[in-house]
Amino acid sequence: MTVATDRPVTEAPAAAGGAGAGTGAGTTGGSPVAVALTRPRRRRRALRHAGLVLALVTLALILVAILFPGALTSGSPTATNLDEPLRSPSWSHWFGTDESGRDLYARVVHGARDSLLIGGGAAAVAIGLALLLGSLAALGHRWVAGATNRLIEVVFAFPTLLAALLLVAVLGPSAWTQVFAVGIGSSPGYARIVRGQVLAAKGSGYVEAAVELGHPRRRILLRHVMPNAVRPLVAIFALAVGQMIVWASSLSFLGLGVAPPSSEWGALLDAGRPYVTRASWLIIAPGLVIVVLALATTTVGKHLRNLLERGSA
């Protein structure tokens, strides 16, 4: 007999923070149950929320970098200054300069747009494809489902990067190729998740109750099965964006991504490679930015998932 302590459902401070970095929009539907918190728990919650706030601020900064890169840096990402090559980070050059004396901070800020378009695009491709394949595998006729399942398994058997490399080799390196290569390469994992979710929802008590009420099959699929199956995906999408950026960066790092003048973060890593021993900041700075972004989206994703799994909303 446990003492019933209702887990309080709280609003994520996403709306309050006003950061609204796109991902925050979905969190405002939480049920507004005001609960007096005990002290230790309040402290724990405050700590957890500090992480969330930090993540949201990070995402907000990155959003600004995408929309108005000029607001964060006055420098030009392409202006060379041959008098100052490979300067270490300083007050005037926060992230240092590269071999042509270009300001690395300006390059990172201006590279945000490409990086996130590729990351977000790849995540969208991956999840979209996963929804299609996963639903087919769960809901299709016996042989359609079987064939889809085998297809998912075959693609799944390839390591993600190898599958992406194969696509790049066929299509040739470009930003679009990167989006599709990474998206398709990582979709089977998500497709398996979708399939599992759809199957679980399909076999649930509320679907049976709906059948029993005499609702037609299509209505049950649209009203019960898909919404409940997709619910966890909202959070998974947020997690995926971070992962996709890392994948895309690794393609760029191998020189199979966007063309050099672009300062996409993976491409920056690749460009810094020859100077690793002499000017390590060329790799450390963009690398850290990628890590921080992945952390931020993952954190927000986790909070979203927790919020959605509370049962309400």
Add this chain to the structure above:
Amino acid sequence: MSALTSTSTAVEPAEPASADATAADATAPRFRVRGLTVGFPRDGDANDVVRDVSFDLRAGECVAIVGESGSGKSVTARTLVGLPGRGASVRADELSFDGDDVQRFTPGRWREVRGRRIGVVLQDALVSLDPLRPVGREIAEALRLHGWGDRRSRRAKVVELLATVGVPAPEQRARQRPDQLSGGLRQRALIASAIALDPEVVIADEPTTALDVSVQAQVLAELERMKARGVALVLISHDLSVVAHLADHILVMRDGAVVESGPASVLLHDPHHAYTKRLIAAVPSARTRGRRLAPDVARAEPVREQASRPADDGPVLEVRNVTKTFRLPGGGRLRAVDDVSFDLARGTTLGIVGESGSGKTTTGRIALALERPDSGEARLSGQPWSSLRETARRHRRRRMSVVYQDPLSSFDPRWTTGRILRDALDPATTDHHARLRELLGQVGLEESVLGRFPLHMSGGQRQRIAIARALASAPDVVVLDEAVSALDVSIQAQILDLLVDLQRQLGISYLLISHDLGVISHMSDHVLVMRDGAVVERGPAAEIFERPRHAYTRQLVGALPTVG
């Protein structure tokens, strides 16, 4: 005389566990509990969940603690074995085990005592047993921890123990994992591990909950044998009828406090406290037919108009010779339903009773046309039903509805109560709001529940919503599949009263599926007894329960624990 007693008490040393109860054992209580209070302090608030509980437990005696969820009975039991839970504060004027103050026990001392001198049987055998370990090894572990014998003798002892608690083929069973055993066998394996070291005290927390009647009877018989061997037993249960046979002394708990306590014979036949009376009255049985089980709870709002149904145009549901076979994973076939036929007359209740695996739920699903029978047919109001294509059947599904054991899983978690009920309304309904209000009135709920999620409501409220949904389409037949099995006795009583009222007012027919003979005998006009997919006996409820003819029915009825 008194001097003699006191010397014999004084002589009693902390002797090792012995099965034979000496005179000293009988007089000196194993456990002495005085003024036990357990709280989970939060924010300076004591938050007591157990208040001022006192009792003595003697060798060869059974003290039963009875109460509903949240009454503090389990916390009391867990405190006796030094596991009150994290952050608990335990206070007592006296809490002694064989004269030693338990409150001063170190964790090391507890580990010594627990298992060896105090055995514990927890409620959920599936959760309490390691799913990856054969049960034999699990039991041997208890022996090993206390340095009992060597590996080989332990193995022999485990088989012996399993045989003691009535596990058939104990040598094979010892090698199986919990998931390969039935609920009853798992529970008996747990009991075997609790009594492995022949403890002087056994604490059993809901040892028979979720077990079938006949298995429950076996487990109770095993506890009885232990008691006869001189083991002191603390039995925790929400069900008065379970403890009635075993208990010498009963404590009735509510909201953390003991509301009444006394010798079992007195308390069960002449209860003084209103709550005890209510608990005893709430237990359904053949004797309670036609009586309200929770008389002090207000009747639900009467229905506006008396339902006018066609007087008598034959049975509303006819099931003829249905058979259903399932293919088992790993080959083999299971005949879940074997040539079952029955009629459900309008406005009456047909009870289907049987133990788990008897095919009663599959029969219900065939009646609901959620499962297609391999052969045979179900007809609804004299027209084809199970033989129809789903598209043709859909518009007639409103004539029939269902209430499940676990209502929560039958509600879409994203939906509020209001949306769940609106979804079930007849599309022809014009005034949705009035109809919702009427439904809520019928099941005795406030209008405010419409905006809430079932997740945040109590078990009784959820079941009321499930019933409201089942009524929404004004059906002829409602299938009640273990609809009250998961509820506390007093809540179960309220729901059963509600169902009886609704039947009287609306003229609905019930197909009542349950493993609980008490519920079946309280509600049913006719009864079908099922076993291994087949109907072994059928007839009017009174016949079945008073003059059972089939051996299995007799066994079931005989195993039924009763109050008094």
